[in-house]
Amino acid sequence: MVNLESASDRHKAAGRLAPGTPVYLDHAATTPMLPEALAAMVAELVHTGNPSSLHNAGRRARRVVEESREQIALAFGARPSEVVFTSGGTEADNLAVKGLFWARQSGPRPRRRVLATAIEHHAVLDSVQWLGEHQNADVEWLSVDSAGLLSPEVLRAAIERDPDSVALVSVMWANNEVGAVQPITRLAEVAAEFGIPFHSDAVQAAGQLPVSLAASGATALTVTGHKIGGPVGAGALLLARGVDPVPVLHGGGQERDVRSGTLDTAAIRAFAVAVEHATARRDEHAARIGQLRDNLVDRILSIVPDAILNGPAPGEHRLPGNAHFSFPGCEGDALLMLLDAKGVACSTGSACTAGVAQPSHVLLAMGADKFRARGSLRFTFGRTSTQADVDALGTVIGEVVERARRAVRQAAPPAAASQAGPIAAAAAS
Amino acid sequence: MTALRVLAAMSGGVDSAVAAARAAEAGHEVTGVHLALSANPTSYRTGARGCCTLEDARDARRAADVIGIPFYVWDMAERFAADVVDDFVAEYARGNTPNPCLRCNEKIKFAAVLDRAVALGFDAVCTGHHARLVPVEDRESGDSAGPLAGGLTGQVRLARSADPAKDQSYVLGVLTAAQLSRAMFPLGDSTKVQVRAEAARRGLAVAEKPDSHDVCFIADGDTQGFLTSKLGASPGPIVDHDGQVVGSHQGSYGFTIGQRRGLRIGSPAADGRARYVLDIEPVSGTVRVGPPELLDVDEIVAVRPVWSGRAPSSEPMAAEVQLRAHGETFPATCWLDDGSLRIRLERPARGVARGQAAVLYDGDTVLGSGTISQTALADAALPVSARS
Numbered sequence: 001m002v003n004l005e006s007a008s009d010r011h012k013a014a015g016r017l018a019p020g021t022p023v024y025l026d027h028a029a030t031t032p033m034l035p036e037a038l039a040a041m042v043a044e045l046v047h048t049g050n051p052s053s054l055h056n057a058g059r060r061a062r063r064v065v066e067e068s069r070e071q072i073a074l075a076f077g078a079r080p081s082e083v084v085f086t087s088g089g090t091e092a093d094n095l096a097v098k099g100l101f102w103a104r105q106s107g108p109r110p111r112r113r114v115l116a117t118a119i120e121h122h123a124v125l126d127s128v129q130w131l132g133e134h135q136n137a138d139v140e141w142l143s144v145d146s147a148g149l150l151s152p153e154v155l156r157a158a159i160e161r162d163p164d165s166v167a168l169v170s171v172m173w174a175n176n177e178v179g180a181v182q183p184i185t186r187l188a189e190v191a192a193e194f195g196i197p198f199h200s201d202a203v204q205a206a207g208q209l210p211v212s213l214a215a216s217g218a219t220a221l222t223v224t225g226h227k228i229g230g231p232v233g234a235g236a237l238l239l240a241r242g243v244d245p246v247p248v249l250h251g252g253g254q255e256r257d258v259r260s261g262t263l264d265t266a267a268i269r270a271f272a273v274a275v276e277h278a279t280a281r282r283d284e285h286a287a288r289i290g291q292l293r294d295n296l297v298d299r300i301l302s303i304v305p306d307a308i309l310n311g312p313a314p315g316e317h318r319l320p321g322n323a324h325f326s327f328p329g330c331e332g333d334a335l336l337m338l339l340d341a342k343g344v345a346c347s348t349g350s351a352c353t354a355g356v357a358q359p360s361h362v363l364l365a366m367g368a369d370k371f372r373a374r375g376s377l378r379f380t381f382g383r384t385s386t387q388a389d390v391d392a393l394g395t396v397i398g399e400v401v402e403r404a405r406r407a408v409r410q411a412a413p414p415a416a417a418s419q420a421g422p423i424a425a426a427a428a429s
Numbered sequence: 430m431t432a433l434r435v436l437a438a439m440s441g442g443v444d445s446a447v448a449a450a451r452a453a454e455a456g457h458e459v460t461g462v463h464l465a466l467s468a469n470p471t472s473y474r475t476g477a478r479g480c481c482t483l484e485d486a487r488d489a490r491r492a493a494d495v496i497g498i499p500f501y502v503w504d505m506a507e508r509f510a511a512d513v514v515d516d517f518v519a520e521y522a523r524g525n526t527p528n529p530c531l532r533c534n535e536k537i538k539f540a541a542v543l544d545r546a547v548a549l550g551f552d553a554v555c556t557g558h559h560a561r562l563v564p565v566e567d568r569e570s571g572d573s574a575g576p577l578a579g580g581l582t583g584q585v586r587l588a589r590s591a592d593p594a595k596d597q598s599y600v601l602g603v604l605t606a607a608q609l610s611r612a613m614f615p616l617g618d619s620t621k622v623q624v625r626a627e628a629a630r631r632g633l634a635v636a637e638k639p640d641s642h643d644v645c646f647i648a649d650g651d652t653q654g655f656l657t658s659k660l661g662a663s664p665g666p667i668v669d670h671d672g673q674v675v676g677s678h679q680g681s682y683g684f685t686i687g688q689r690r691g692l693r694i695g696s697p698a699a700d701g702r703a704r705y706v707l708d709i710e711p712v713s714g715t716v717r718v719g720p721p722e723l724l725d726v727d728e729i730v731a732v733r734p735v736w737s738g739r740a741p742s743s744e745p746m747a748a749e750v751q752l753r754a755h756g757e758t759f760p761a762t763c764w765l766d767d768g769s770l771r772i773r774l775e776r777p778a779r780g781v782a783r784g785q786a787a788v789l790y791d792g793d794t795v796l797g798s799g800t801i802s803q804t805a806l807a808d809a810a811l812p813v814s815a816r817s
């Protein structure tokens with residue numbers, strides 16, 4: 001039994017948070033809001049006005065939205081009319097995948113093939129899957145190499161099997177788990193050669209890489225505010241002119257009739273401020289977090305020599321702010337819990353079902369076995385990251401990995417030994 | 430008191446939420462963990478209450494947030510399927526009547542979960558069970574068992590809850606002294622009514638959540654249907670105690686010794702009296718029935734004995750025995766014989782099912798337990814249910 005009586009020293013969080021500030025290494029999940037974006041949002045929330053209204057208050061709001069649209073267009077190599085505001089990345093991905101597929105069903109011959117990589121974010125992955133299960137789409141998952149990269153030749157071969165039957169291609173610009181950066185321009189070029197719409201989820205790439213609708217040659221790009229210092233709930237589909245996806249949301253006909261719903265003026269304003277800020281400092285920012293990342297990779301590999309860096313080697317094919325490891329003999333959720341208890345926030349990188357971590361579909365698609373896929377952790381850097389974060393992780397990662405290994409080792413012989421005393425053990429025979 | 434690192438198992442119910450809150454309030458460093466026991470927790474079921482729905486996971490998380498403790502979900506589905514669900518099915522197939530809650534405590538909460546917790550640096554596992562752990566004076570050293578004396582907390586004894594109607598010491602009777610030394614049951618001194626009132630006072634939304642009664646992994650409460658789906662139909666005869674075939678059934682595993690309802694014996698028995706299940710012979714698929722007095726037993730063999738405190742000597746000892754959850758206790762003499770526990774009841778008990786635990790008590794204190802494997806009536810010409 002454990003005594004429950006009053007604790008003499010009641011440091012409730014004893015040992016939980018390491019002294020000092022918590023270490024946030026999960027910028028790929030969401031980022032702290034940029035103070036300027038926050039200020040702009042709060043300032044805007046004070047005002048009344050629906051940007052679709054014709055009176056003065058509406059015109060005022062409309063002006064804010066359109067200025068924001070122009071800033072975002074400029075930052076992402078698009079025309080203002082090519083910015084379709086959405087509630088975020090998930091909605092933009094749904095609109096691109098479903099809307100472009102549906103739009104390609106009219107015409108003399110319906111195009112049923114949907115080509116996407118097996119490592120897409122669930123917003124694309126599940127949309128594509130849904131088209132396959134409910135809309136008669138023929139889904140083809142494009143295979144990636146062990147680093148998570150798609151070769152333009154693989155895409156070309158898939159298209160060439162029957163070019164006229166392809167409805168669309170969707171390949172994410174940068175992967176949210178392992179940070180793999182695809183050769184988007186070359187992939188878009190292949191699709192364009194056959195006149196096939198090409199969508200790319202650039203949610204993770206934005207702010208770290210030069211993301212441009214025009215320069216990439218893509219038909220549609222997904223971006224979202226909260227991964228680059230903006231608010232949650234504002235994002236956009238950058239949609240080339242002349243492309244008309246069938247809407248997912250029907251209603252008042254806002255946003256080129258493609259995405260109905262009253263625009264969130266304050267969130268869009270803050271989104272634009274964040275985009276502008278991120279774009280202005282992008283190269284310097286990428287270099288800075290790339291250095292932090294390289295330092296973290298070195299530290300982890302020196303402390304845990306058998307750790308495996310998943311994804312492409314640091315360099316042009318990897319997001320500068322991403323490090324993703326498998327720790328052999330560990331379970332990712334145990335690592336996460338132990339690090340959390342030490343004040344370090346990171347992620348297993350993969351989706352959860354009711355809080356239960358599933359083996360990452362990304363790592364599995366890269367050929368990792370189930371155990372490697374389970375024992376993985378993602379560390380991602382952003383604007384507020386510092387060397388102190390790397391140092392803090394370096395201080396604790398060794399003991400945390402050792403502990404997590406012990407937990408797996410002792411669970412190995414099922415049910416045996418456990419806590420049973422000698423009496424029970426003898427009697428059980 | 431030293432603050433301990435405590436893993437609070439949180440089912441999503443009111444008891445485990447209040448238990449976690451009390452442990453945190455006492456100054457321990459508490460982490461809430463919900464055990465995902467179902468391989469496919471996709472439903473928001475209503476009606477049947479269990480411990481593995483999405484809604485329960487959400488309720489547990491919400492309670493942890495209100496208490497202000499970290500919270501995680503641990504995936505125990507594989508272990509639970511192997512150690513509890515498969516065992517449940519196999520036991521029924523053998524003609525036994527298992528208690529899955531007891532098995533879950535023995536194999537999951539205080540074995541797989543406790544072991545993992547200890548390996549990850551926790552000192553103890555806290556649950557919302559209604560039972561008490563009372564420190565025992567260590568007479569040899571003369572020390573009273575302080576919270577961290579001897580092993581983790583020194584010797585403890587497991588005792589019944591202050592709320593007799595909610596007492597769960599029976600389903601904890603399978604735990605060893607070592608397991609109990611790392612257990613924490615903060616609710617033992619409280620009644621259920623007090624626990625609910627406290628939950629409301631603490632702002633825990635689960636205050637009014639109904640108690641779970643059903644087997645948590647059988648969503649609709651239809652144990653018979655669940656077993657049929659796992660084991661398939663296997664028809665056999667229902668035979669009266671005199672050997673006469675009086676009916677048939679679709680699977681002997683659907684029956685429990687002592688059961689009266691649902692026998693569907695067409696004609697009334699020759700003596701016009703009600704018939705009860707006396708025995709189940711899984712190999713031949715025969716279910717034997719008879720009048721209630723043939724259900725009386727006073728000799729019990731229980732295998733795999735486990736001791737909550739020190740193991741007794743081989744001398745016979747007096748104890749009270751409880752033979753099913755929420756059942757009455759019977760005065761008895763018990764002794765160890767070749768690794769098994771022998772129990773002689775002072776007066777016969779009726780309807781004792783193989784597979785249930787026989788838990789030995791000394792007053793309120795649990796001494797230990799064994800799994801019932803044979804029963805007999807000493808004075809009867811024929812033991813009604815004796816096999817090894």
Ligand SMILES: Cc1ncc(COP(=O)(O)O)c(C=O)c1O
Nearest residue numbers: 088089090121123176201203224
């Ligand atoms: C690659 C990628 N796509 C889409 C999303 C979803 O974006 P949002 O959270 O704005 O819906 C995310 C964020 O988790 C992401 O990482």
